[in-house]
Amino acid sequence: DVKVTQSSRYLVKRTGEKVFLECVQDMDHENMFWYRQDPGLGLRLIYFSYDVKMKEKGDIPEGYSVSREKKERFSLILESASTNQTSMYLCASSPQGPGQPQHFGDGTRLSIL
Protein backbone atom coordinates (compact mmCIF):
# COMPACT_ATOMS: atom_id res chain seq x y z
CA ASP A 1 0.00 0.00 0.00
CA VAL A 2 1.15 3.50 -0.82
CA LYS A 3 1.90 5.55 2.23
CA VAL A 4 1.96 9.34 2.08
CA THR A 5 2.68 10.90 5.45
CA GLN A 6 2.14 14.53 6.36
CA SER A 7 3.96 15.85 9.38
CA SER A 8 0.99 17.31 11.27
CA ARG A 9 -2.77 16.71 11.26
CA TYR A 10 -3.52 20.04 12.93
CA LEU A 11 -1.40 23.16 13.09
CA VAL A 12 -2.04 26.62 14.51
CA LYS A 13 0.28 29.49 13.59
CA ARG A 14 0.27 33.26 13.78
CA THR A 15 0.12 35.84 10.99
CA GLY A 16 3.57 36.58 9.61
CA GLU A 17 5.17 33.33 10.75
CA LYS A 18 7.09 31.13 8.34
CA VAL A 19 5.33 27.77 8.20
CA PHE A 20 6.71 24.46 6.96
CA LEU A 21 4.47 21.56 5.96
CA GLU A 22 6.30 18.30 5.32
CA CYS A 23 5.25 15.35 3.19
CA VAL A 24 7.00 12.00 2.79
CA GLN A 25 6.06 9.10 0.52
CA ASP A 26 7.48 5.60 0.70
CA MET A 27 6.73 4.29 -2.80
CA ASP A 28 9.58 5.88 -4.75
CA HIS A 29 7.09 7.99 -6.73
CA GLU A 30 8.51 10.59 -9.09
CA ASN A 31 5.59 13.01 -8.86
CA MET A 32 4.51 14.91 -5.79
CA PHE A 33 1.83 17.56 -5.35
CA TRP A 34 0.54 20.08 -2.84
CA TYR A 35 -3.13 21.08 -2.84
CA ARG A 36 -5.34 23.14 -0.62
CA GLN A 37 -9.01 22.38 -0.15
CA ASP A 38 -11.57 24.95 0.90
CA PRO A 39 -15.37 24.65 1.18
CA GLY A 40 -17.03 25.49 -2.10
CA LEU A 41 -13.71 25.76 -3.96
CA GLY A 42 -12.67 22.13 -4.11
CA LEU A 43 -9.08 21.00 -4.50
CA ARG A 44 -6.67 23.56 -5.93
CA LEU A 45 -3.11 22.79 -6.97
CA ILE A 46 -0.44 24.95 -5.35
CA TYR A 47 2.83 23.41 -6.58
CA PHE A 48 4.03 20.13 -7.99
CA SER A 49 7.29 18.36 -8.69
CA TYR A 50 8.22 15.69 -11.21
CA ASP A 51 11.71 15.07 -9.92
CA VAL A 52 14.23 15.93 -7.23
CA LYS A 53 15.06 19.65 -7.13
CA MET A 54 12.40 20.30 -9.74
CA LYS A 55 9.25 22.35 -9.04
CA GLU A 56 6.44 23.82 -11.07
CA LYS A 57 3.75 26.32 -10.14
CA GLY A 58 0.22 25.11 -9.96
CA ASP A 59 -2.92 27.20 -10.10
CA ILE A 60 -2.46 29.19 -6.88
CA PRO A 61 1.28 29.46 -6.04
CA GLU A 62 1.20 33.00 -4.62
CA GLY A 63 2.39 33.15 -1.03
CA TYR A 64 3.88 29.65 -1.15
CA SER A 65 7.16 28.01 -2.07
CA VAL A 66 8.28 24.38 -2.12
CA SER A 67 11.39 22.32 -1.73
CA ARG A 68 12.26 18.87 -3.02
CA GLU A 69 15.78 17.95 -1.97
CA LYS A 70 15.08 14.21 -1.79
CA LYS A 71 12.80 12.10 -3.92
CA GLU A 72 10.63 10.99 -1.03
CA ARG A 73 10.12 14.40 0.57
CA PHE A 74 8.22 17.45 -0.67
CA SER A 75 7.92 20.47 1.60
CA LEU A 76 5.47 23.33 1.34
CA ILE A 77 6.54 26.67 2.80
CA LEU A 78 4.33 29.60 3.68
CA GLU A 79 6.83 32.45 3.62
CA SER A 80 4.76 34.82 5.75
CA ALA A 81 1.50 33.22 6.84
CA SER A 82 -1.72 35.16 6.38
CA THR A 83 -5.24 34.44 7.60
CA ASN A 84 -6.45 33.63 4.05
CA GLN A 85 -4.06 30.67 4.08
CA THR A 86 -6.15 28.96 6.73
CA SER A 87 -7.14 25.77 4.95
CA MET A 88 -6.81 22.00 4.64
CA TYR A 89 -3.52 21.17 2.90
CA LEU A 90 -3.19 17.87 1.08
CA CYS A 91 -0.04 16.27 -0.26
CA ALA A 92 -0.21 13.61 -2.99
CA SER A 93 2.19 11.44 -4.95
CA SER A 94 2.02 9.33 -8.07
CA PRO A 95 4.35 7.30 -10.26
CA GLN A 96 5.41 8.67 -13.62
CA GLY A 97 3.41 7.75 -16.70
CA PRO A 98 -0.11 8.31 -18.03
CA GLY A 99 -3.14 7.00 -16.22
CA GLN A 100 -1.49 6.87 -12.81
CA PRO A 101 -3.74 7.87 -9.90
CA GLN A 102 -2.57 10.16 -7.14
CA HIS A 103 -2.40 8.96 -3.54
CA PHE A 104 -3.06 11.45 -0.78
CA GLY A 105 -1.73 11.98 2.70
CA ASP A 106 -4.06 12.48 5.68
CA GLY A 107 -4.00 16.25 5.26
CA THR A 108 -2.94 19.10 7.52
CA ARG A 109 -5.62 21.40 8.85
CA LEU A 110 -3.78 24.72 9.21
CA SER A 111 -5.20 27.68 11.08
CA ILE A 112 -3.54 31.07 10.86
CA LEU A 113 -4.54 33.42 13.67
Added chain:
Amino acid sequence: RKEVEQDPGPFNVPEGATVAFNCTYSNSASQSFFWYRQDCRKEPKLLMSVYSSGNEDGRFTAQLNRASQYISLLIRDSKLSDSATYLCVVNPYGQNFVFGPGTRLSVLP
Protein backbone atom coordinates in the same frame (compact mmCIF):
# COMPACT_ATOMS: atom_id res chain seq x y z
CA ARG B 1 -17.93 26.50 -18.26
CA LYS B 2 -15.99 24.72 -15.50
CA GLU B 3 -13.53 22.04 -16.61
CA VAL B 4 -15.21 19.33 -14.56
CA GLU B 5 -18.80 19.54 -13.38
CA GLN B 6 -20.73 17.23 -11.10
CA ASP B 7 -24.19 17.01 -9.61
CA PRO B 8 -23.72 18.89 -6.32
CA GLY B 9 -26.17 16.79 -4.35
CA PRO B 10 -26.68 15.99 -1.63
CA PHE B 11 -28.15 12.68 -2.59
CA ASN B 12 -30.09 11.20 0.31
CA VAL B 13 -30.93 7.56 -0.37
CA PRO B 14 -32.13 4.64 1.78
CA GLU B 15 -29.93 1.63 2.42
CA GLY B 16 -30.11 -0.83 -0.43
CA ALA B 17 -30.90 1.80 -3.05
CA THR B 18 -29.08 2.20 -6.34
CA VAL B 19 -27.66 5.66 -6.95
CA ALA B 20 -25.89 7.15 -9.97
CA PHE B 21 -23.60 10.15 -10.16
CA ASN B 22 -22.80 12.08 -13.31
CA CYS B 23 -19.74 14.06 -14.27
CA THR B 24 -19.02 16.08 -17.41
CA TYR B 25 -15.69 17.45 -18.55
CA SER B 26 -14.83 20.14 -21.08
CA ASN B 27 -11.34 19.17 -22.29
CA SER B 28 -11.65 16.67 -25.13
CA ALA B 29 -7.93 15.87 -24.77
CA SER B 30 -8.58 14.21 -21.42
CA GLN B 31 -7.00 10.79 -21.23
CA SER B 32 -7.40 9.38 -17.75
CA PHE B 33 -10.39 9.41 -15.46
CA PHE B 34 -10.92 8.44 -11.84
CA TRP B 35 -13.47 8.42 -9.08
CA TYR B 36 -12.28 9.27 -5.57
CA ARG B 37 -14.28 9.22 -2.35
CA GLN B 38 -13.69 11.64 0.47
CA ASP B 39 -15.07 11.21 3.95
CA CYS B 40 -15.78 14.27 6.06
CA ARG B 41 -12.54 15.97 7.11
CA LYS B 42 -10.43 13.20 5.59
CA GLU B 43 -8.26 12.90 2.51
CA PRO B 44 -9.55 11.78 -0.92
CA LYS B 45 -9.05 8.07 -1.55
CA LEU B 46 -9.01 6.40 -4.93
CA LEU B 47 -12.23 4.49 -5.50
CA MET B 48 -11.61 3.35 -9.05
CA SER B 49 -10.06 4.28 -12.36
CA VAL B 50 -12.46 4.62 -15.28
CA TYR B 51 -11.66 2.72 -18.44
CA SER B 52 -13.02 3.27 -21.93
CA SER B 53 -14.88 -0.03 -21.91
CA GLY B 54 -16.42 0.64 -18.52
CA ASN B 55 -15.44 -1.24 -15.41
CA GLU B 56 -16.95 -2.75 -12.33
CA ASP B 57 -15.64 -3.31 -8.83
CA GLY B 58 -18.14 -5.11 -6.65
CA ARG B 59 -21.14 -2.83 -6.17
CA PHE B 60 -19.50 0.02 -8.08
CA THR B 61 -19.67 0.51 -11.86
CA ALA B 62 -17.95 3.30 -13.77
CA GLN B 63 -18.75 4.28 -17.33
CA LEU B 64 -17.02 6.63 -19.75
CA ASN B 65 -18.57 8.23 -22.82
CA ARG B 66 -15.84 10.08 -24.69
CA ALA B 67 -18.15 11.39 -27.40
CA SER B 68 -20.35 13.11 -24.85
CA GLN B 69 -17.44 13.84 -22.47
CA TYR B 70 -19.32 12.21 -19.64
CA ILE B 71 -18.42 9.87 -16.78
CA SER B 72 -20.77 8.10 -14.44
CA LEU B 73 -20.56 6.13 -11.21
CA LEU B 74 -23.27 3.67 -10.22
CA ILE B 75 -23.50 2.31 -6.70
CA ARG B 76 -25.77 -0.68 -6.16
CA ASP B 77 -27.14 -1.89 -2.84
CA SER B 78 -26.00 1.24 -0.97
CA LYS B 79 -24.51 0.78 2.49
CA LEU B 80 -24.36 3.29 5.33
CA SER B 81 -20.59 3.26 4.90
CA ASP B 82 -20.95 4.58 1.33
CA SER B 83 -21.88 7.99 2.77
CA ALA B 84 -19.17 10.33 1.53
CA THR B 85 -18.39 12.92 -1.12
CA TYR B 86 -17.51 11.44 -4.51
CA LEU B 87 -14.99 13.34 -6.61
CA CYS B 88 -14.75 12.99 -10.37
CA VAL B 89 -11.16 13.49 -11.55
CA VAL B 90 -10.00 14.09 -15.11
CA ASN B 91 -6.42 14.09 -16.38
CA PRO B 92 -5.99 15.92 -19.69
CA TYR B 93 -3.02 14.89 -21.78
CA GLY B 94 0.15 16.62 -20.58
CA GLN B 95 -1.64 18.44 -17.80
CA ASN B 96 -2.34 17.95 -14.15
CA PHE B 97 -5.39 16.38 -12.59
CA VAL B 98 -8.58 18.41 -12.59
CA PHE B 99 -10.89 17.66 -9.68
CA GLY B 100 -14.62 18.10 -9.80
CA PRO B 101 -16.37 19.84 -6.89
CA GLY B 102 -17.77 16.53 -5.63
CA THR B 103 -21.18 15.01 -5.06
CA ARG B 104 -22.27 14.34 -1.50
CA LEU B 105 -24.05 11.09 -0.75
CA SER B 106 -25.90 10.26 2.46
CA VAL B 107 -27.17 6.72 2.83
CA LEU B 108 -29.94 6.63 5.41
CA PRO B 109 -30.94 3.66 7.62
